[in-house]
Amino acid sequence: MRFNSTRIVxxxxxxxxxxxxMAHARISTNRPDGTEYDIHLSGDLPGFDAREDAIAYAKHWAQEWLDARFG
Structure with a gap:
């Protein structure tokens, strides 16, 4: 099951x-009063020669992390 929320960034x-x-993922959301807070910071993930590859990896990693906890 894929986690899907418009409230998670x-x-x-x-x-x-x-x-x-170095791939890195910051997962955050907003409180009801509009202030932003971090749900999770990945730390450094694998390194890539191409920026786009690092971004794609981090997006996939974050989606998997969310699925495992909230999916």
């Missing part, structure tokens, strides 16, 4: 380190 912005893009 996945930020898959990688960080650049040692000549590669």
């Amino acid at each position: 996945i930020d898959p912005t990688p960080r650049r380190a040692d000549g590669e893009y």
Whole structure:
């Protein structure tokens, strides 16, 4: 089952380190008062030569993480 919510935001912005893009996922949502808070920060995931590959990996990783906990 795939987790699906319009209230959850996945930020898959990688960080650049040692000549590669380290995949990273920030999963957040908003409280009823509108303030944002983090549900989970992945830490560094695998590194990739291409930024787009790191982003795709992080999005997939975050979706799997959400499915395992809330799906």
